[in-house]
Amino acid sequence: MRRVRLEELEGASLLQSGFWGALKQAFGWRAWGFEGEGGQVLVLTRRLPGGMDLAYLPHPWEGVETRFRTGGWMVARLREIASLMELKPLFFRVDLPWEERPAGGVLRKAPIDIQPPSTVLVDLCLSDEDLLSSMHHKTRYNLRLAQKKGVVVREEGEEALPLWYRMYEETARRDRIAIHSFEYYAHLFRLARTWEGPKPRVVLFMAYHEGEPLAGNIMALYRERAVYLYGASRSQKRNLMPTYLLQWEAMQWAKGEGALTYDLYGIPPTPDPSHPMYGLYRFKTGFGGRIVHRAGCWDLPLSPLYGLYRTAERVREVYYKRVRKLFRR
Incomplete structure (x- = not known):
């Protein structure tokens, strides 16, 4: 050693x-x-x-x-x-x-x-058709609903981080989760530009409806694995299902960048309706993939x-x- x-x-x-x-x-x-x-x-x-x-x-x-x-x-x-x-x-x-x-x-x-010991790993070697067919039917419906209702997803630069962080603060209050300071996420993006060793590609995706920001995800692509690191959403227009389309577009991006696996990163250990994160379990497992219990x-x-x-x-x-x-x- x-x-x-x-x-x-x-x-x-x-x-x-x-x-x-x-x-x-x-x-x-x-x-x-x-x-x-x-x-x-x-x-x-x-x-x-x-x-x-x-x-x-x-x-x-x-x-x-x-x-x-x-x-x-x-x-x-x-x-x-x-x-x-x-x-x-x-x-x-x-x-x-x-x-x-x-x-x-x-x-x-x-x-x-x-x-989190448990997670969902989606195989990006599958065709788009097979990826969609492996999803829960409600998940497919929701992401297509978002498309039909005019939700659009764009890759944004670091200048959009303050907007994303305000949504993340709203998410933290709503879901009672702990988050880092804004500087932590800003440094993550800066380091992804300046680090001299092996480094990930860090990307911010934002979902909009008629120009209004509704949700955003921070993704990292390292080696052949894409990781869903942080997700934020507003309480308004949640019926438009922007978070479903965000995940689908991120998967498309990761496939295009050569990723073999998409890690949805963290679910409760069992589908227990009494668990405070049961909704998160249903959301993430709805995209198919393999459930891993580390x-x-x-x-x-x-x-x-x-x-x-x-x-x-x-x-x-x-x-x-x-x-x-x-x-x-």
Whole structure:
């Protein structure tokens, strides 16, 4: 195992690229690049209260053979990485890109997952006809309705980001989701222009009706995978179904750019009508594709203090998911 510069870090996916590390490094994280058995890996560290650090690996070693996807192999790689770091993390948190759970050993399932473990992957090698036929009939109807009603989708430049962000703030208030500051998304686009290493193409698509903006998506194309990163929509004219046409046009764009897979990025684990994101599940799975349930986050403790942090994390999660909701207006 050896250290590598972020500019040298290609990674198997966007979240393992040096580009992603540089983005996160601009907003409170420290990014590290390594290369060894299993390929390159990006590690992000962040200082915790009390002076300790956590180390986070988003979807590492995606391309390794199945026989290496064991807890023992991964622990050995993590210990190699730890030996090359100037700081000693409290623990490693690994967001697994696989569906297989690590068997036994010292790895522990994390109390929370950082990236959504479940997602929908659409095969862009299919013809347009096959893509449409694989969709739920209601999804096909909605995107054709948007076309019929005169909704148009355009690729926009960075100058449209303030408009998109106002819609995103509206979306966050409506759906009660947390979002980054405007500067985070602006920096994402700037970095996509200026980064000197392997980088994605980052694109903003906006949907309009009679000149009025209704919705917008930020897409990233890295290697042969297109990723739906962020989506915003207004409450007005939702009956025109602009978000359905946005996804279809983004798929068309990704196919034209050579992407093989379209990642809709994040759904609830099951089609449970009581889940607060059940509507999101129906929306994304309506586009067909393969539902993937990754194994989520697993921790390798490196300090006796890990247990205290784990307990605090559980308490915080209960507060934000249960207790705080009781006091919302």
